[in-house]
Amino acid sequence: xxxxxxxTVCGSGSVGRITVDIYHTLEKQGDDCLIAYGRRxxxxxxxxxxxxxxxxxxxHVLSTFFKGEHGFASASATRKLIRKIKEWNxxxxxxxxxxxxxxxxxxxxxxxxxxxxxxxxxxxxxxxYTGHCAFYDYNNCGQWRDGCxxxxxxxxxxxxxxxxxxxxxxxxxxxxxxxxxxNLTIVTPSRWLxxxxxxxxxxxxxxxxxxxGVDQTIFRPTENDLRKKLGLEHSFVILGxxxxxxxxxxxxxxxxxxxxxxxxxxxxxxxxxxxQIRELPEEIIGIxxxxxxxxxxxxxxxxxxxxxxxxxxxxxxxxxxALSCGTxxxxxxxxxxxxxxxxxCGRVVRKGDxxxxxxxxxxxxxxxxxxxDCLTRAVQYEKNDRFMEYAALYxxxxxxxx
Numbered sequence: 001x002x003x004x005x006x007x008t009v010c011g012s013g014s015v016g017r018i019t020v021d022i023y024h025t026l027e028k029q030g031d032d033c034l035i036a037y038g039r040r041x042x043x044x045x046x047x048x049x050x051x052x053x054x055x056x057x058x059x060h061v062l063s064t065f066f067k068g069e070h071g072f073a074s075a076s077a078t079r080k081l082i083r084k085i086k087e088w089n090x091x092x093x094x095x096x097x098x099x100x101x102x103x104x105x106x107x108x109x110x111x112x113x114x115x116x117x118x119x120x121x122x123x124x125x126x127x128x129y130t131g132h133c134a135f136y137d138y139n140n141c142g143q144w145r146d147g148c149x150x151x152x153x154x155x156x157x158x159x160x161x162x163x164x165x166x167x168x169x170x171x172x173x174x175x176x177x178x179x180x181x182x183n184l185t186i187v188t189p190s191r192w193l194x195x196x197x198x199x200x201x202x203x204x205x206x207x208x209x210x211x212x213g214v215d216q217t218i219f220r221p222t223e224n225d226l227r228k229k230l231g232l233e234h235s236f237v238i239l240g241x242x243x244x245x246x247x248x249x250x251x252x253x254x255x256x257x258x259x260x261x262x263x264x265x266x267x268x269x270x271x272x273x274x275x276q277i278r279e280l281p282e283e284i285i286g287i288x289x290x291x292x293x294x295x296x297x298x299x300x301x302x303x304x305x306x307x308x309x310x311x312x313x314x315x316x317x318x319x320x321x322a323l324s325c326g327t328x329x330x331x332x333x334x335x336x337x338x339x340x341x342x343x344x345c346g347r348v349v350r351k352g353d354x355x356x357x358x359x360x361x362x363x364x365x366x367x368x369x370x371x372x373d374c375l376t377r378a379v380q381y382e383k384n385d386r387f388m389e390y391a392a393l394y395x396x397x398x399x400x401x402x
Contacts, residue, residue, distance in 0.1 A: 038102025190336025213386030250309025
């Protein structure tokens with residue numbers, strides 16, 4: 001079986017890592033896999049094809065900023081991708097994120113409808129069925145249910161249309177493009193997103209929930225000297241991790257906590273940019289983003305608790321990484337974030353309630369959850385088990401088409 005995965009990136013960020021993990025799962029069982037990606041680079045040893053270019057991406061950025069049209073530029077890059085699909089002739093096509101300034105989605109879906117191949121589309125966010133945004137929880141918006149006719153946030157949310165509100169037209173174009181594929185199955189990592197999809201214009205497609213998984217040969221309890229290096233031998237360490245610390249990731253809540261927690265409570269945030277680090281309260285230790293998973297596992301292992309103050313999310317892998325290192329999780333009740341937890345390894349706080357978050361952290365300090373219970377819960381998110389579900393789905397769809 002030949003499986004083509006299409007993703008904005010290959011190997012970087014959570015979606016890029018999931019793409020590569022599925023690749024390795026297929027490779028181990030003898031299937032042939034190719035990853036087609038739009039920007040950045042691919043890890044060594046991966047059979048990958050880059051269809052994007054800096055020029056194509058730059059023009060797409062301009063189209064988004066000035067015309068409010070995201071996902072409708074990069075026509076030349078998309079044609080290059082389609083030529084590769086025809087040449088390689090996969091049995092199954094797996095879509096991941098197709099936004100991110102890399103694809104003309106109408107061209108791609110027009111081809112998919114004509115090709116008639118089985119398609120699996122994993123929704124890592126909500127962009128496919130909205131007129132603009134990738135997440136809408138932060139603004140408590142439900143306009144995606146009936147056309148995104150009066151968007152107020154197009155300037156303030158990714159993909160940031162600075163000059164023109166084109167959300168209603170984008171919605172119509174997406175609905176026309178993304179519906180009507182004969183053999184398309186949607187995968188969501190969370191039950192929450194599956195329920196949202198069933199209320200959207202994608203509701204007629206079958207939906208399967210496959211939770212994200214993590215590499216537990218890397219994300220596992222490790223002995224290290226990070227506490228000693230940071231002078232935190234006697235501290236209660238609170239960890240936060242994000243690829244990008246934008247407003248929906250809850251940076252402001254950590255800044256507020258820093259002034260209200262006891263002195264022995266120390267916050268470490270990973271994934272900040274240099275400007276954000278300079279502006280942090282002195283009580284917070286800020287660290288820039290790392291692509292070194294072993295280093296990240298060391299920070300999870302040394303922390304007493306992982307706090308996910310996310311205000312918009314699907315099924316964050318950071319929760320799984322923390323649990324796999326034996327670290328309990330506190331999260332806001334946001335999207336699918338609580339789904340990876342139970343009462344033995346996590347605590348859930350009403351979204352946006354800063355005082356409840358503070359009190360919950362103090363409760364964990366006084367009555368800590370057991371590392372063993374976190375590890376027991378994490379077993380179900382071992383990546384090989386989770387990604388074998390993708391392989392089984394591909395084989396089932398391929399078999400139906402034979």
